[in-house]
């Protein structure tokens with residue numbers, strides 16, 4: 001359960017947030033575990049923004065940074081140690097527990113205030129100041145808005161970071177939530193110095209061989225039953241092709257791209273015995289975040305994640321049954337899915 005503060009946990013307007021930022025002199029920024037393009041791009045974009053406002057800023061991630069994001073200016077500044085600062089800013093985390101920091105270090109020198117900026121439907125008002133906008137296509141869009149309201153000129157480095165965040169979190173401007181405003185932001189970012197072709201080359205055309213081989217293994221396992229498709233990789237298969245956990249990112253998007261499929265799940269074994277990691281995808285009508293939350297995970301309506309306990313075969317059967325029932329026309333996922341009977345751990 002999230003911890004709720006009695007008075008201060010209300011949502012804050014963008015201009016009030018700018019005032020809060022102005023009043024602090026040092027910041028530490030982090031985002032969720034297993035950080036992706038939006039987590040890293042938004043964190044570094046916000047770092048550039050705050051530095052333009054004359055602030056001292058650290059960015060902390062204890063998990064590995066995907067190599068496809070190494071090109072972002074400021075990447076080399078990311079540290080694994082949580083420093084003392086006036087304010088900690090959590091990007092797309094629903095709790096401090098979900099963030100990519102060392103909890104012991106955080107508690108040894110806690111910041112004076114906490115700020116939470118999120119666009120997940122599962123977002124929670126856990127911080128002193130919370131700005132949660134589930135309509136935002138990416139947290140990168142929210143940081144962009146912050147820069148505009150703060151009156152800070154978008155530097156080429158900031159533009160690259162925010163463009164990368166928006167590009168990756170909208171599935172290259174394809175997912176629901178991509179609007180005219182998203183393209184207007186992208187246009188401004190390109191005018192501010194981003195080169196879309198260069199970013200695409202870095203983000204999408206620099207895959208490791210192991211990632212593409214792992215995709216091949218996963219695609220060879222695809223099964224389809226009614227409107228549900230699923231696939232998996234075992235630890236042994238990951239080892240065989242030399243794949244890391246990060247190499248599994250994006251596999252689920254291939255499963256939902258099959259004609260007639262309304263819901264998809266990609267499952268992988270983890271180092272923890274009997275802990276299976278699930279990536280859920282759906283078309284617009286089905287809300288998989290409801291299902292993920294029931295198993296202790298969360299995310300977006302059409303893209304969510306959670307972990308479940310059991311063997312690969314057991315978990316596969318359970319989630320395929322749940323997704324099949326949720327896909328029945330007229331039944332909302334919230335009613336179609338029963339509460340979990342097995343403990344699950346939060347890894348999303």
Ligand SMILES: [Mn+2]
Nearest residue numbers: 038138139169
């Ligand atoms: Mn995001």
